[in-house]
Amino acid sequence: MKILIVDDFSTMRRIIKNLLRDLGFNNTEEADDGNTGLPKLQTGNFDFLVTDWNMPGMTGIDLLRAVRADDKLKTLPVLMVTAEAKKEQIVMAAQEGVNGYIVKPFTAQTLKEKIDKIFERIENA
Amino acid sequence: MESTPINRDLLLEKAQLLISSLESAQTSDDQLEAQIDEINSLKDNHLFQELGKMTREIHDSITKFRMDSRISDLAETDIPDAKDRLEYVITMTEKAANTVMSVIEESSPVAEKLGAEASVLKAQWQKFRRRELSADELRAMGNDVESFFDESDLMMSKLLSGFTEILMAQDFQDLTGQIIRQVINLVNEIENNLVELIKIQGENQVKDTSQEETRQEETKLEGPQVPGKETSGDVMKGQDDVDDLLASLGF
Secondary structure, eight states: OEEEEEOSOHHHHHHHHHHHHHTTOOEEEEESSHHHHHHHHHHHTOSEEEEOSOOSSSOHHHHHHHHHHSTTTTTOOEEEEESOOBHHHHHHHHHTTOSEEEESSOOHHHHHHHHHHHHHHHHHO | OOOOOOOHHHHHHHHHHHHHHHHSTTOOHHHHHHHHHHHHHHHHHHHHHHHHHHHHHHHHHHHHHHHOHHHHHIIIIIHHHHHHHHHHHHHHHHHHHHHHHHHHHHHHHHHHHHHHHHHHHHHHHHHHHTTOOOHHHHHHHHHHHHHHHHHHHHHHHHHHHHHHHHHHHTTHHHHHHHHHHHHHHHHHHHHHHHHHHHHHHHHSOOOSHHHHHHOOOOSOOOOSOOTTOOOSSOBOOSHHHHHHHHHHTTO
């Protein structure tokens, strides 16, 4: 399981990376926005994407759109971890095809639950 | 600044009158003086008009500056809002610091206890190696070792969960970073408006461009939710709200 973590704050990337390691996901890579993240996704054989929303350069929602528009990436599970908590934004992310949505600040337990749920749904599909 | 032109015709007329008065022997000094004063007053009049024009321009500029609603917004809403957001930054950094210190305070005795029990076992083990242990003592050591294994499992998981807690406490850096960036943008905007004000005072010329530049509306991202702050639109209070919303959307 190879996971890409996209967030403009390196502290948050480290937190997510460490939490994922605790959950048994050791193979992670990082990018600081959509512009650096998308090329990695296109060439890196990733199985999962965790992304922030508000980033300079390419935002998380644009990255999600780019992923869904890319033939090779369109089925990639995407989990959004962001401080944006407005209803219309969550609805927008859902419409663009996000698989899970976590608002910051979050707990390790929440991250585990959401990831489990995403994989559960993929297996049942 | 453009100056009002001197009324040349009037000046010529007065000057010619002055010359003819000078040439005439009948003119008294008083009369000459009165005529010179009249010419002088033409100049004063010109100065007065200039001053009036300048005053009007300054007045217009200041009125316009006052009417710019963005500036009153800044003073009434944005600055108090920024203060609250910065207060929230203090709260979050304080909470993170306290969380980390609490974990350390709770974990240190655990680590110390583990170390102490290990050194008791080590002493017993060395005695055993020197063949100084009786059969009863050997049995006791076996029990001690067993309970140490059980306990160390428990303690290790306690320490590890402490590490996770310390890790999670670092999320303040991302959230406070976003808030501080918002405040920096606000300070920039205030700076631009102050520069504008100084321009008005200095050269009495206002250019209308700066307001448009500073206020560009995109799909506005609100950033971290600050407790007690009403942001526009429907805002989720936490992960549970988000989950409910997503569930209603078929997630």
